[in-house]
Amino acid sequence: MTEDSINNGLAIMDGYYRDYGGRAGELKNQGRQVIGYLCALTPVEIITAAGFIPFRIKGDVNEPITQADTQMETIICPLVRSCFDMALKGRYDFIEGLVIPHACDSITRTYDIWKYSLDVPYSHLINLPHSTDDSSLEFYKQELNTFKRGLGKYTGKEISDESLTRAVEVYNQSRSLVKELYELRKPDPPLISGTEMAKVLIAMMSIPVDESNELLPGIIDEVRQRDVAPARKSARIMVVGAQVDDVAFIELIEDSGADVVVDDLCPGAREYWPMADVTDDPLDGIAGRYLRKIKCGRTYREVQTDYQNSLENRFGHIRQSIKDYNVDGVMLYIYKYCDPFGFEVPAMKSYIESLKIPVLYIEDEYSMSTIARLRTRVQAFLEMID
Amino acid sequence: MTEQRKPRKHATEAAGRIAPMVKAAISENLRAKEEGKLVAYTFIVCAYDEIIRAMDIVPAWTENYAAICAVKRDAQRFLEKAEAENFSRSLCTYALCGLGFDVWREELGAMPPDSPWGGQVRPDMMLGSGQMICDPRNKWYQAVQHYMPDVPVYEVGLPWPPYEKDYDYREVQDYYIKYIVEQLKGLVEFLEHQTGRKMDWDRLGELVDITDKTWNMMWETYELRRAVPTPMGTGDAMNTMVPISFMMGSQEAYDFYKDLYDELQGKIAAGEGVIPDEKYRLLWGGGLPSWFALTDFNYFNSKGAVFPVETTYRIIEAVYNFDIDLEKISDPLEHIAWRWLKYWTFWYDKARKRPGSHPDVERLIQYIEDYKIDGVVMHEAFSCRTWHPGLIWQLNQLKKVYGDIPSLILESDIVDISSYSEVDTHARIDAFIETLESHKRG
Numbered sequence: 001m002t003e004d005s006i007n008n009g010l011a012i013m014d015g016y017y018r019d020y021g022g023r024a025g026e027l028k029n030q031g032r033q034v035i036g037y038l039c040a041l042t043p044v045e046i047i048t049a050a051g052f053i054p055f056r057i058k059g060d061v062n063e064p065i066t067q068a069d070t071q072m073e074t075i076i077c078p079l080v081r082s083c084f085d086m087a088l089k090g091r092y093d094f095i096e097g098l099v100i101p102h103a104c105d106s107i108t109r110t111y112d113i114w115k116y117s118l119d120v121p122y123s124h125l126i127n128l129p130h131s132t133d134d135s136s137l138e139f140y141k142q143e144l145n146t147f148k149r150g151l152g153k154y155t156g157k158e159i160s161d162e163s164l165t166r167a168v169e170v171y172n173q174s175r176s177l178v179k180e181l182y183e184l185r186k187p188d189p190p191l192i193s194g195t196e197m198a199k200v201l202i203a204m205m206s207i208p209v210d211e212s213n214e215l216l217p218g219i220i221d222e223v224r225q226r227d228v229a230p231a232r233k234s235a236r237i238m239v240v241g242a243q244v245d246d247v248a249f250i251e252l253i254e255d256s257g258a259d260v261v262v263d264d265l266c267p268g269a270r271e272y273w274p275m276a277d278v279t280d281d282p283l284d285g286i287a288g289r290y291l292r293k294i295k296c297g298r299t300y301r302e303v304q305t306d307y308q309n310s311l312e313n314r315f316g317h318i319r320q321s322i323k324d325y326n327v328d329g330v331m332l333y334i335y336k337y338c339d340p341f342g343f344e345v346p347a348m349k350s351y352i353e354s355l356k357i358p359v360l361y362i363e364d365e366y367s368m369s370t371i372a373r374l375r376t377r378v379q380a381f382l383e384m385i386d
Numbered sequence: 387m388t389e390q391r392k393p394r395k396h397a398t399e400a401a402g403r404i405a406p407m408v409k410a411a412i413s414e415n416l417r418a419k420e421e422g423k424l425v426a427y428t429f430i431v432c433a434y435d436e437i438i439r440a441m442d443i444v445p446a447w448t449e450n451y452a453a454i455c456a457v458k459r460d461a462q463r464f465l466e467k468a469e470a471e472n473f474s475r476s477l478c479t480y481a482l483c484g485l486g487f488d489v490w491r492e493e494l495g496a497m498p499p500d501s502p503w504g505g506q507v508r509p510d511m512m513l514g515s516g517q518m519i520c521d522p523r524n525k526w527y528q529a530v531q532h533y534m535p536d537v538p539v540y541e542v543g544l545p546w547p548p549y550e551k552d553y554d555y556r557e558v559q560d561y562y563i564k565y566i567v568e569q570l571k572g573l574v575e576f577l578e579h580q581t582g583r584k585m586d587w588d589r590l591g592e593l594v595d596i597t598d599k600t601w602n603m604m605w606e607t608y609e610l611r612r613a614v615p616t617p618m619g620t621g622d623a624m625n626t627m628v629p630i631s632f633m634m635g636s637q638e639a640y641d642f643y644k645d646l647y648d649e650l651q652g653k654i655a656a657g658e659g660v661i662p663d664e665k666y667r668l669l670w671g672g673g674l675p676s677w678f679a680l681t682d683f684n685y686f687n688s689k690g691a692v693f694p695v696e697t698t699y700r701i702i703e704a705v706y707n708f709d710i711d712l713e714k715i716s717d718p719l720e721h722i723a724w725r726w727l728k729y730w731t732f733w734y735d736k737a738r739k740r741p742g743s744h745p746d747v748e749r750l751i752q753y754i755e756d757y758k759i760d761g762v763v764m765h766e767a768f769s770c771r772t773w774h775p776g777l778i779w780q781l782n783q784l785k786k787v788y789g790d791i792p793s794l795i796l797e798s799d800i801v802d803i804s805s806y807s808e809v810d811t812h813a814r815i816d817a818f819i820e821t822l823e824s825h826k827r828g
Binding site for chain 1: 471472474481514516518520522526529532535538541545549553557558561562565568569746770774776777778779782783
């Protein structure tokens with residue numbers, strides 16, 4: 001571990017956040033191979049076990065979408081369009097492959113556009129089922145096996161169970177460290193701001209997991225040992241949504257006088273808290289994590305007994321976070337054209353409100369141009385909580 | 387509220403029979419409920435049509451009811467009702483219309499005032515579907531359940547293998563089939579539990595056979611439209627999709643296409659086309675139609691353009707063209723699963739033979755050649771991320787691997803009329819006709 005990573009981890013992550021992809025490009029120049037992927041539902045363990053650096057493609061809220069519109073309809077999720085725009089503009093030219101999970105229509109139905117337009121030597125779509133029953137889990141495991149076999153064929157070397165287990169363990173370690181960092185948001189005021197946290201998590205999407213694991217203990221110590229305690233703010237907020245890969249909205253909330261103390265986002269608690277079980281056949285643990293443990297709106301959760309039970313199954317983890325992090329208000333932050341999360345809004349909103357927690361629902365467009373308008377709504381909501 | 391408009395003029399007698407058939411089906415749903423029969427909300431192209439029928443469950447096709455509201459230009463009030471519940475207006479408007487209707491009906495405990503064709507029946511169950519396409523198929527009914535918590539939802543996984551460079555779909559098809567069969571078995575168990583009856587497997591087998599026959603008959607019927615002049619256009623096909631979409635697994639559906647086959651043969655023998663002077667033959671190459679503006683097809687006709695073929699709602703292939711013999715698969719669930727998988731992978735082999743091609747593009751090419759097509763028209767519906775992503779890309783790719791052909795992408799929606807301007811749409815069609823003309827002149 002270097003001196004830098006012990007004392008300066010937050011600043012390093014901030015640098016990776018600002019120069020997103022810079023580190024992956026650097027490693028590519030040093031001879032490493034990078035595979036790009038979309039969505040937290042991509043099993044990065046398999047990509048890592050094959051010897052690649054998994055790199056999550058992200059958009060840029062500051063960059064107007066231009067080139068993507070010549071190939072991709074504007075009715076598609078603006079985040080996906082922005083990601084594609086960045087890729088077309090050469091921001092991620094260091095990737096040699098693309099992996100896409102069957103996440104949502106905006107991702108799945110544009111797979112061919114990505115594949116043919118980027119013309120990378122390797123691409124693969126993993127068919128993640130919508131249901132979580134046993135036959136769906138078995139099917140998904142078969143899909144992971146097909147992916148594993150195909151990627152091994154591409155590299156010319158079969159992916160061994162040992163390397164997969166090692167990858168599972170190293171990602172679990174990463175997730176444990178992130179959870180530890182989340183614990184530092186429980187005090188009032190939290191020891192690490194929502195903006196700082198988001199930068200760390202977003203930066204982690206772009207660097208090898210080993211490097212994250214090297215930096216995170218230092219960051220945890222750095223935060224714990226801060227000399228000056230942050231000022232207490234008016235409200236403790238939880239943000240819930242799909243993929244939020246920019247700090248603009250979280251920064252807006254914190255600039256408006258509140259702390260973002262927890263979330264159900266990707267990257268965020270939804271993605272980092274669930275661990276993969278270490279199993280004899282590593283694909284069992286990986287399949288269970290992505291199909292059953294990650295509670296994303298795109299996955300249908302079977303109603304076991306009655307509707308109330310179904311709500312608990314879908315949103316109970318949000319209730320738990322509200323309690324554990326002493327949350328005063330929840331902001332549902334959903335992008336336009338997002339069917340998996342858009343259809344959740346009334347049920348999720350009424351579920352959270354039934355806990356006597358106020359909810360602000362915001363539909364946004366993945367662009368800095370909307371921030372001024374959102375500020376007024378966020379401030380009004382915070383005043384109402386206050 | 388409802389805007390009274392003149393019905394669209396049909397080229398075929400068969401298409402003219404559709405509206406009364408749909409109206410009768412909606413009435414039948416309402417009557418079934420009164421008679422104590424079980425009604426299920428369900429989606430078209432879900433592979434389990436025969437299973438529902440074999441269990442004597444009455445299907446209520448929720449996309450269909452939303453389309454009816456759109457055709458009658460009476461969907462806005464339901465969309466607004468859904469919006470008032472915090473459903474974004476950018477979501478699938480079939481779903482929003484249905485949700486708005488259901489929310490309203492639940493509030494009133496009765497049908498909303500002046501509901502189109504008597505209204506949509508309150509279901510006893512809702513059958514969702516997780517596929518490679520269409521998020522609303524697993525989100526819509528879950529969202530409805532918030533307003534009808536007593537109505538159970540069952541979700542069926544129905545994937546198919548993606549088109550990939552690094553492996554042939556046949557390498558994975560066996561585990562896909564195994565999974566689909568397991569999922570269908572789960573549905574049968576759910577329905578047996580709901581109805582208190584056991585599945586009649588012999589009857590299911592009969593319905594599966596009828597469906598195969600119907601697919602073949604529909605394919606042969608639509609192939610007749612290759613004739614010049616074409617005896618039937620896409621405007622009519624947006625009606626004649628009803629039996630295959632909403633009546634699959636019934637003798638009535640088969641008989642409908644047999645009648646249509648005979649009618650088209652008669653027209654071909656008489657040299658009778660959709661329009662007397664056919665100048666431009668167009669392919670409707672993708673996108674669901676604007677149900678509130680089907681008369682645009684007549685506008686095309688008025689400019690000398692006809693649509694002998696479309697990809698939309700041609701949701702069948704002749705099963706004898708598959709690379710397996712379905713007749714040899716006696717287990718009805720396996721039979722359904724193979725038919726499903728082979729339909730979705732049908733164009734894969736062809737695509738592999740043309741460098742840079744893709745199954746969706748290959749299908750366009752085949753239709754362009756078989757139906758002597760001069761131009762391609764598509765429709766981008768803003769609220770649907772199922773069928774409408776990739777249209778621009780398909781046209782770009784078509785140009786790359788096949789050649790230049792005039793094309794037009796119209797923009798509006800399936801249900802939400804506020805996205806539509808007749809003046810602008812007609813102006814774009816006029817401009818496209820000019821392009822076709824200059825392209826023909828070379």
